[in-house]
Amino acid sequence: MSRSTTKCSAPKAFTKLPAHCWLSAFRSNGIPGYSVDNLSDALKKLKITTTDSTADSLEGCLDCLLQALAENNTETSEKIQKSGVLQVFASLLTPQSSCTAKVANIIAEVARNEFMRNPCVDAALIPPLVQLLNCKDQEVLLQTGRALGNICYDSHEGRNAVDHAGGAHIVVDHIRSLCSKTDPASEKLLTVFCGMLMNYSNENGKEHHKFTLCLPGEQPHQKKKKKIKLKSTILLFGVSMCVTEGHGAIEIQVLDTLQSQLINMGVIPTLVKLLGIHCQNAALTEMCLVAFGNLAELESSKEQFAYTNIAEELVKLFKKQIEHDKKEMIFEVLAPLAENDVIKLQLVEAGLVECLLEIVQKTVDSDKEDDIAELKTASDLMVLLLLGDESMQKLFEGGRGSVFQRVLSWIPSNSHQLQLAGALAIANFARNDGNCIHMVDNGIVQKLMDLLDRHVEDGNVTVQHAALSALRNLAIPVVNKAKMLSAGVAEAVLKFLRSEMPPVQFKLLGTLRMLIDAQAEAAEQLGKNVKLVERLVEWCEAKDHAGVMGESNRLLSALIRHSKSKDVIRTIVQSGGIKHLVTMATSEHVIMQNEALVALALIAALELVTAEKDLENAQLVQILHRLLSDDRSAPEIKYNSMVLICALIGSEPLQKEVQSMAFLEVVSKLRSHENKTVAQQASLTEQRLAVES
Structure with missing residues (x-):
């Protein structure tokens, strides 16, 4: 008999936005006496005299643009676009030029605006920028990384252009070569390169980080911010990053390809190594977490993560965190990774469960919004870890494990979230006969029935569904059925017969079907319950809910097959159930066809005269x-x-x-x-x- 694994929605992190960007001093000095006239003159000079002007005059023009961008980025960017200077920049992006870093800096600044990213691509700036990634100059690399990262931000065209120019390969090589270096300059470059890769691989259709790489002291110029899953303000060494949410599912397929490309380049082991070496660097650590969040959704990435020590590193990092938002950022990575059974076990062995239980204990009685969110995330993740057979069995420990005992204590809690997580956890522990028998023998059934009693009238639907799921799984072993029936489980379940919620209906039906399997007396008692049978016949027509419709048919059949009772057959005939059993015989599922045919054969053998008209009409x-x-x-x-x-x-x-x-x-x-x-x-x-x- 198959057991359903029961999972909650993936843990969700906070939707709190940063109030501002923290930053460090890393500013251009600017040009004294800047004015609009100076900007206009600088744009004219750049457009007309780039080939003839001296390095000093060029630098003066570029400094003027940087100062203007610092004063009013959007307006200055519009003027730069209208002037046609962007096309000029392509010729200035050469390793030999002393102005190269400033040109890249200007491009990075204008690309903070959404309306400037495509013009940057159209001006053919991507190929020379990508070529600059091969140079050795620290400042050039830093500003080039910012420029490419900002052009990629929320821009399909930008990502495509970087892809065609081979930029991602070079950046990954840089990260790999710098990975073990812990000097400030190397860490600054690593942070910018990781940011560039994240914008390159980030999927617009998902709520992940996207960064605009800014100069210190300034907010990114972008679309209106929306709430996102992860709060993020990354402290860079002179480069501040803010977050917005993109839109447009049209990019998903392309970006999956770009993410897969990064995975195939072997970026995951490198980033995991980076996390371990630079765990004291807050900016770089958070960039790694964002990277993992962007990549972890792909199945191929989980396979690579499983061969690293990511579980150990994340748990180690998690234990150090005090702030809610930092914990939530790690949660956001753990959730997709924990969908992999190998990583589930690694996380359990690394001590994640103890961290989660500690969070639950600290937050369960709090009414603070952050604590409530953290409680939900921690308990949901706990349930997710129990979906793996090995991780579940390790935590069960023969029913004597401290984790299992703590989870049991959640069921009588006054917190709906803990009631839900506790019931879901029991449902997942109840995935083999040994566990089920132990739990029934040790009184878990009464705890679940007490929980259901608290949610009969206007109860929490998710808790009802979870508790019924647990009872269904516990009822699968033959030795448990009679014990659960004696405990009054059938009566407890029937209290929800009035429910109009398909998930509750579905689990109610499954639980009853498991309980009466080979239990003739119980099957007869339920089969003569007119209200139950009439409700089943009604649900047999629930075409909008295939699961409910299928389970209703199966329970009708089971009542006949296990009771072999004439009274049951007459009740079903009188309630109009025959036509549904006949229809069930045409199901696409062989097991349902067979159950229907056996039930119909019993009807024909025991009460043919009563049923013949309905059989003929059907x-x-x-x-x-x-x-x-x-x-x-x-x-x-x-x-x-x-x-x-x-x-x-x-x-x-x-x-x-x-x-x-x-x-x-x-x-x-x-x-x-x-x-x-x-x-x-x-x-x-x-x-x-x-x-x-």
């Missing part, structure tokens, strides 16, 4: 003819169809239908069926049909 005979004629029908379907045909012959109107449809010819062919049981039943059915004809 066109059962025609359906059986189709099932037997179809070469794709499974052997058990053919076998049970023939058994049912033999039973239906006891009804005069149904017998006439059978005779009118030339069943003898179809059944005769099945005597040579490769399945011996089918072939034998075909011979018996042929004889019976011949006698009755």
